[in-house]
Amino acid sequence: VNAEDRRVRSLRPAVVRPLELERPLDVLVEEVDVLVEEERTPEGAVRSATVFLLGAECPFTCVFCDLWRHTVPGPTPRGALPAQLDVALAALPSGVEQLKLYNASNFFEPRAVPDADREAILERIAGFERVVVESHPRLLGERAAWWATRLGHGAAGRLEVALGLETVHPGAFERLNKGAVPADYERAARRLRELGLGLRCFVLVGVPFVEESEQVEWVLRTVRRAREIGARVASLIPVRGGNGELERLRAAGSWRPPSLDQFEACVDAAIGEDRGAQGGMVVQADPWDLETLGRGAHCSRCVPARVDRLRRINQLGVAVARIECPACGVGAGARR
Numbered sequence: 001v002n003a004e005d006r007r008v009r010s011l012r013p014a015v016v017r018p019l020e021l022e023r024p025l026d027v028l029v030e031e032v033d034v035l036v037e038e039e040r041t042p043e044g045a046v047r048s049a050t051v052f053l054l055g056a057e058c059p060f061t062c063v064f065c066d067l068w069r070h071t072v073p074g075p076t077p078r079g080a081l082p083a084q085l086d087v088a089l090a091a092l093p094s095g096v097e098q099l100k101l102y103n104a105s106n107f108f109e110p111r112a113v114p115d116a117d118r119e120a121i122l123e124r125i126a127g128f129e130r131v132v133v134e135s136h137p138r139l140l141g142e143r144a145a146w147w148a149t150r151l152g153h154g155a156a157g158r159l160e161v162a163l164g165l166e167t168v169h170p171g172a173f174e175r176l177n178k179g180a181v182p183a184d185y186e187r188a189a190r191r192l193r194e195l196g197l198g199l200r201c202f203v204l205v206g207v208p209f210v211e212e213s214e215q216v217e218w219v220l221r222t223v224r225r226a227r228e229i230g231a232r233v234a235s236l237i238p239v240r241g242g243n244g245e246l247e248r249l250r251a252a253g254s255w256r257p258p259s260l261d262q263f264e265a266c267v268d269a270a271i272g273e274d275r276g277a278q279g280g281m282v283v284q285a286d287p288w289d290l291e292t293l294g295r296g297a298h299c300s301r302c303v304p305a306r307v308d309r310l311r312r313i314n315q316l317g318v319a320v321a322r323i324e325c326p327a328c329g330v331g332a333g334a335r336r
């Protein structure tokens with residue numbers, strides 16, 4: 001923890017951190033349709049489930065990150081993750097092909113995922129066709145290789161690793177306190193290829209230090225970069241306030257929370273980069289964040305339809321006409 005990490009952490013509001021470790025934080029089965037939960041992948045639509053595991057906090061301190069809220073201060077206790085998985089898997093409907101194990105930290109870090117639990121975790125997830133985990137680009141060492149060997153079985157991309165690519169805006173990236181430099185992503189992508197692991201990239205919408213008028217362009221550039229380094233999926237995530245540092249940046253004029261409008265504009269631009277139908281990179285709006293964004297929007301009349309439109313874009317991989325709302329005027333200029 002360096003001085004900048006300490007400063008950002010000191011601004012964090014006091015929150016009640018989860019302490020009960022026998023249950024996962026949440027089990028979210030992504031709903032694109034009422035009956036079938038699916039995510040587009042380069043191989044087509046799959047039934048996908050996301051499990052939010054609860055464990056140790058990430059050692060990095062990115063200025064936009066609020067994931068520490070969903071972590072515990074010490075290391076993940078031994079046995080907690082297998083126990084959480086048991087609860088989560090019992091709650092899943094049948095036919096789930098893809099399992100996302102998101103731990104608000106780094107899957108290949110022993111503080112977060114104890115080595116002693118690896119076999120027990122492996123046993124529980126080995127039956128899924130694809131498993132997605134998250135990691136910082138600098139944490140793809142021996143443990144990533146262990147999982148690649150044990151879970152990969154040589155099938156390319158059976159284990160997929162999600163990296164926060166965030167933004168390729170050089171000035172902004174540098175100030176995110178990411179604990180990485182741009183070249184780390186190329187190295188990480190190469191390492192994943194060598195290990196036979198798939199790559200997923202998270203792309204931020206509403207990046208601090210990027211002018212509002214330039215957000216769409218930098219999201220687009222970042223999505224293109226994700227494709228260049230071989231991502232299977234680029235997932236757009238709106239930056240959420242509430243971690244203290246973002247409020248400071250907002251007061252200083254360096255950040256504004258992205259509106260639903262802005263998020264839609266970014267998705268509309270980025271979806272042009274989708275090559276999912278050709279077995280290439282899929283572009284999507286992060287399904288978990290859609291509800292959050294909707295809640296923050298000021299017009300209650302059009303929000304469900306707009307969120308639904310984003311879901312349809314996720315499902316189809318092509319542009320879908322904007323919703324026009326007579327109440328707030330959104331989308332009214334779209335056809336002129």
Ligand code: SF4
Binds near residue numbers: 059104
């Ligand atoms: S590396 Fe990921 S989890 Fe860690 S502080 Fe940064 S955004 Fe948050």
Ligand SMILES: [Zn+2]
Binds near residue numbers: 301330
């Ligand atoms: Zn409206």
